Amino acid sequence: MTTPIARRTFLKGMGGAAGAVLLSSCAGDTGGDSDRTPPGERPTVRVVSWTLLGFPSPFTYTAAPGYWRMSLLFDTLLWPDSTGKQLPWLASSYTASDDGLVHTLDLRDVTWDDGRTVTARDVAFTYEYYTSKTFTPLLIGVPPKVASLRTTGEKTVEFRLERPDTTFVSKVLGTMPIVPEHVWSTINDPMSAASDPGALIGTGPYKLASRDEAQDNEAYEAKDGYFLGTPYVKRIEMRPPANDDPLATLAAGGLDAAAGPPSGARNEILAPFRDDPKYGTITADGAFSFPMYFNLKRGGALADLRFRRACLHAIDREDILRRLLTGNGQVGSAGWLAPANPFYEPKVREYPFDRTEAERLLDEGGYRRSSPGGSRTNSDGSPLRYVLFISDSIPIALAEILNASLKAVGVDVDLQRIDLPRLFGVKLSANYDMLVTLYPGPAGGGPTGDPELLRSVFHSKPPTPLSSATGYSNPEVDRLIDAQVATLDLEERKRQVSQIQKLVAEDLPVATLYYTNAFYAFRKKVFDAWYFTPGGFGPGIVEPYNKQVYVTGQKTGTQIRQP
Amino acid sequence: MLAAGTAIIVAFCFVALFAPWLAPHPAIEPFGENYLGSSPEHLLGTNDNGSDIFSRLIWGSRTTFTVVVCATTIVLAIGLAVGLTAGLRGGFVDTAAMRVVDVFLGLPILPLLIFVATLAGRSLTVSILMIGLFTWPQTARVVRSQTLTLRQRGFISSARGFGAGPWYVIRRHLVPSLGPVIAANLVFVAGLSVAIEAGLAFLGLGDPMAVSWGAEISRAVGNPQILIDQLWLRWLVPAGLALTLAVVGFTLVGVALEPQFNPRTNRAR
Numbered sequence: 001m002t003t004p005i006a007r008r009t010f011l012k013g014m015g016g017a018a019g020a021v022l023l024s025s026c027a028g029d030t031g032g033d034s035d036r037t038p039p040g041e042r043p044t045v046r047v048v049s050w051t052l053l054g055f056p057s058p059f060t061y062t063a064a065p066g067y068w069r070m071s072l073l074f075d076t077l078l079w080p081d082s083t084g085k086q087l088p089w090l091a092s093s094y095t096a097s098d099d100g101l102v103h104t105l106d107l108r109d110v111t112w113d114d115g116r117t118v119t120a121r122d123v124a125f126t127y128e129y130y131t132s133k134t135f136t137p138l139l140i141g142v143p144p145k146v147a148s149l150r151t152t153g154e155k156t157v158e159f160r161l162e163r164p165d166t167t168f169v170s171k172v173l174g175t176m177p178i179v180p181e182h183v184w185s186t187i188n189d190p191m192s193a194a195s196d197p198g199a200l201i202g203t204g205p206y207k208l209a210s211r212d213e214a215q216d217n218e219a220y221e222a223k224d225g226y227f228l229g230t231p232y233v234k235r236i237e238m239r240p241p242a243n244d245d246p247l248a249t250l251a252a253g254g255l256d257a258a259a260g261p262p263s264g265a266r267n268e269i270l271a272p273f274r275d276d277p278k279y280g281t282i283t284a285d286g287a288f289s290f291p292m293y294f295n296l297k298r299g300g301a302l303a304d305l306r307f308r309r310a311c312l313h314a315i316d317r318e319d320i321l322r323r324l325l326t327g328n329g330q331v332g333s334a335g336w337l338a339p340a341n342p343f344y345e346p347k348v349r350e351y352p353f354d355r356t357e358a359e360r361l362l363d364e365g366g367y368r369r370s371s372p373g374g375s376r377t378n379s380d381g382s383p384l385r386y387v388l389f390i391s392d393s394i395p396i397a398l399a400e401i402l403n404a405s406l407k408a409v410g411v412d413v414d415l416q417r418i419d420l421p422r423l424f425g426v427k428l429s430a431n432y433d434m435l436v437t438l439y440p441g442p443a444g445g446g447p448t449g450d451p452e453l454l455r456s457v458f459h460s461k462p463p464t465p466l467s468s469a470t471g472y473s474n475p476e477v478d479r480l481i482d483a484q485v486a487t488l489d490l491e492e493r494k495r496q497v498s499q500i501q502k503l504v505a506e507d508l509p510v511a512t513l514y515y516t517n518a519f520y521a522f523r524k525k526v527f528d529a530w531y532f533t534p535g536g537f538g539p540g541i542v543e544p545y546n547k548q549v550y551v552t553g554q555k556t557g558t559q560i561r562q563p
Numbered sequence: 564m565l566a567a568g569t570a571i572i573v574a575f576c577f578v579a580l581f582a583p584w585l586a587p588h589p590a591i592e593p594f595g596e597n598y599l600g601s602s603p604e605h606l607l608g609t610n611d612n613g614s615d616i617f618s619r620l621i622w623g624s625r626t627t628f629t630v631v632v633c634a635t636t637i638v639l640a641i642g643l644a645v646g647l648t649a650g651l652r653g654g655f656v657d658t659a660a661m662r663v664v665d666v667f668l669g670l671p672i673l674p675l676l677i678f679v680a681t682l683a684g685r686s687l688t689v690s691i692l693m694i695g696l697f698t699w700p701q702t703a704r705v706v707r708s709q710t711l712t713l714r715q716r717g718f719i720s721s722a723r724g725f726g727a728g729p730w731y732v733i734r735r736h737l738v739p740s741l742g743p744v745i746a747a748n749l750v751f752v753a754g755l756s757v758a759i760e761a762g763l764a765f766l767g768l769g770d771p772m773a774v775s776w777g778a779e780i781s782r783a784v785g786n787p788q789i790l791i792d793q794l795w796l797r798w799l800v801p802a803g804l805a806l807t808l809a810v811v812g813f814t815l816v817g818v819a820l821e822p823q824f825n826p827r828t829n830r831a832r
Contacts, residue, residue: 245787261787268598269787323597323612392767396782397597397612399771404592417685417771 042222042234042563043527046256047545048246049216049238054138056208056218057199058177059129059190062138067538068545072220072236074177074202076538077105077123078169081548082555084534086174089558090118090203094173100164100488103147103173107155110227112180113201120151125181127172133190137464141539143172164486166493167452175538178203205231205551216240229560232553233527247273250521257522257530259543262288262438263395264516267326273521280524284532286330286338287518287542289447290394292402292511293427293435296471301384302433303471305508306365307411312351312511313358314409320401321514328519332512335501336457338447339515345498348505358409369410376410385412386433391423393438402436430470436513439467445540447515451497453540455481458504469509477503520544531555568815575809578621579628588615590622590774600792607797611786616798619774620805626775627757627809630691634756635749637695638702643745645699646706647733650714661707667700676759680768687770690763694756702748709744713737747820754813761806776806 037043053066061070079089088094091105110118127149130142146168147159161168183201193199200208205228206220218238222231241249246258247265251272260270273279292311294302301307317331330339335348366379376384388406390399399415406413413434418426424441426432440446445453455462459481462468477500484496504510520543522530530544537546553561578585588605595613599605607616649660676693683689713719713736722732763769764777771778779802789795 247787265787268791319594323594390771395611396771397610400591400612401594403772404594415772417767419681 037526037563040563042230042232044235044237045233045527045550046237046239046254048241048249048255048258049218051216051240054136055194055199056211057190057193057196058179058202059133059135059139060194060199062136064140064539064541064543065545066138067141068541068543068547069218069238070177071204071538071547072206072550073200073204073208074179075110075204076174076177077107078173079548080170080174080533080535080537080546081557082531082533082546086169087548087558090178091173096169100166100168101161103159103161103168104152105157105159105173107157108227109155110203112203113207113223114180116180116182118178118180118203119154120157122181123157123178124149124151125185126176126178129179129184130176135190141175143176147172164488166485166488167450170450170535171539203227205547206236209235226551228551228558231551232561232563233550236550247521250279250523256526257520257544260519260521262516262518263290263393264288264325264329265519266324267328270328270519270521278524279521280528280530281519281521282530282532282544283520284448284518284542285340286448286515287340287446287532288516289332289338289439290398290436290513290516291332291336291439292513293432293437293470294509294511295430295432295434296469296509297430298433298471301365301367301378302386304365306361307367308508308511309351310358310361310365310409311406311411312508313354313361314411315402315405315513316353317514318353320398323401324395324397325516328517330515332514333501334505334508334511336447336454336504336510336512337451337497337501341448341451343451343494343497345501348502350505351508351511355409362409362411367410374410375407375412383412384410385414387416388413389416389418389423389426389432389435391420391437392417393420394436398436424466427470428465430465432470440540440542441466445536446542447512448542449535449540451493451500452481452485454497454500454504455485457510458500469504472507472509474503474507477507518542527553529553529555529561564815565819568812568817568819571808571812572816575624575812576628579624582621582625586615586618586621588618590614590619598788598792598794601797607801608794610782610798611788616779616801619779620776620801622774623776623779623802623805624809626687626773627760627806629687630694630760630775631753631756633691634694634698634760635753637692638699638752639745639749641695641699642702642706642748643738643741645703647710647737649703650707650710651729651733651737657707660703664700664703667697668704670697672697673759673762676763677766677768680763685768685770687773690760690769693763694759698752698755698759702745702752705744705748706741709741710737713740743820747817750813750817750820754810754817757806757809757813776802776809780806 050065052062053069054060054062056070056073058070058074061067075090077089077091078086078094080086090107090110092108093106096103107118107120112118127143131145135142146165147161149157149159152158180201183198187193205223205226207223209219209221211218220236222234224230242252242254246255247260247269249255250258273281294308296303321327321329321331333348334351335345337344362376367376367384369376378384399417403413403415423437427435456464456467458469458472458477460473460478480496480500484493487493487496518532520530529549531549532542532544533546536542549555551560552558591614595609597609597611597613599609601608605615605617610616645660649657676697679693680689719732719736722736760775761777764775765781767781769775769778780799783789783795783799783802789799
């Protein structure tokens, strides 16, 4: 005989069950003491995964996260630690001639995963392969053609440059993953090996243990026979964050380390990690920026310096930082580089919030208001109105502020919020009036990186139009950018970079609105040595996934920490 | 059901029409202190830019109202034109028009709207046009079937026999007779418009600067602070409730009207 259940009891029961399911799904692993890595054991760390990173071979990954994932399987000749210093990695020694033209490296006695020996010929082959093939545009870290290369023995390679290059060590020796000639010499089209496990034969500290592309899950196991010793971190698991929120997933126990959003975060979001002793946190000031691009090619007001300066004067960037980020950021320098950059020049022209000055500049430019408080018009009577593209990763609150700030001085903008791939398309094709996006985008690097990044923004012949100031050309800026990369004297280079910043701040082809800080939180009991590499690792990657820390368990050197 | 639905719709229209007088604050500017809690000054607190959430809820009804009015007008115009033409002319015109209607009815509307919105850009005009241009076939089909029925009625035949032209017949006899059926159908379309507009705005495919309930839900859900200080209770829930209430209102009226004007529903009873 069945007992009838009262409606109220049934509803209570269902409500309780639903609540329990909801809570359990939110809570996940509680991340309590059970997470502690037992003494004597090497840790497993769970970090965030990304979508669409491609196959992790050196020629088929995409974007910055794809590079650092690939770097677990392949090694470079040199590799940086937390000081930013490039350590001998595959190379056992590295010397450079006083004139900076000859770079000689001796290789360690290392074998590929298939047991064959790594030779100088593999290094030469890798460089030739990189410089003779065409890769997907999203493959970053492709070394520039700055060197000739010869092998002077079984284990010795010598790069000879045509002229000194301050970025050679980081861009080539510290970024180019060395691949086995006996594998890749038979592969003419790199993309044809996009699912071939043989293409993952490398020397790296980890091996791919599992990969589920549909679920964005990957796991990497430490190699016992790694040439520096068995890596300290035993296993790296990459998994997608719940609801695209890595910090919330960390708090719920689904990850052991997670980054805050590049667009920045307020104190209320960061406080649970800063205040809880079970978490460690690290911060990199000014790691990202929000530049506002003006398409100078379009002419009209966009090519008018007074208009561009007025736009920046019209925006209260201090208020934006306080309002959106509770101060976790810095007002943008018109010289592009962030204050945390060693090459930052503070004495550039500034554009503080000043609506009166903005109005004066616009009046001076002949952009008259159609009525008191109304919109402005060009001198020919056409409306002063532009389309402003913003990426949908930018907070809508910022879009509202920009819209209102420009409108307040009589500049109308038609705000178009589009997804990142479309925004990149618009930028690459220079099919825009004004545009605000998050820098540096998918390619790594950032306003705290090596000042050579100024080439990609302000040189009249940029390597790619993705970050370039469209239509901007200043021969003196070009000359200084070309000169600084070949200047080995640090103080002289700083003077040149300082001059570039002053010039571009005067010309203002791009206006950096503000910088945001990179934030990273982690469970100390699991693994506690995380750091941001100064200037980034590989092609300037800001995120704290430098493999040096996985391998050694320490922030500096190549000595592996004992569990 | 009819009374409840009508009350909701009337209240919704009243709020939308008198928003400037009902809302205690502007929708966006001036930007005040953000993330304030509930107070007599800000009944539901303020959002991430310091705008009054309660006022935005009221202003949001205007966007929804605009979309409903404009989209249903487009649906009415196209549905009436296609349905009447097909029903009156018959033959090849009828067959061709109904095949076009079949094609439109067979299209998966939401994925299609997302696809078109992505290509066409994000603005309120695009949202209105898309809703209007993709939801008219049902109205056209109803109008056509009713026209076919009415065409056989004695008063239409008599009017034609006395020399009345097609425009006269349409204006004088058909439209008045079709009115209640069209009204019932348009109420459903209105409810659908509310839901679709909110869906597009939620997916970020609406006008980024428009204040609408769907956009508010999207913005609230995407805000990393939504779970702090019960912000979700003041921001997400009211917008969701307003949206639900509007859709329910239109649905109640539509369901209540349908049996009176849909012969098939009457037969089923």
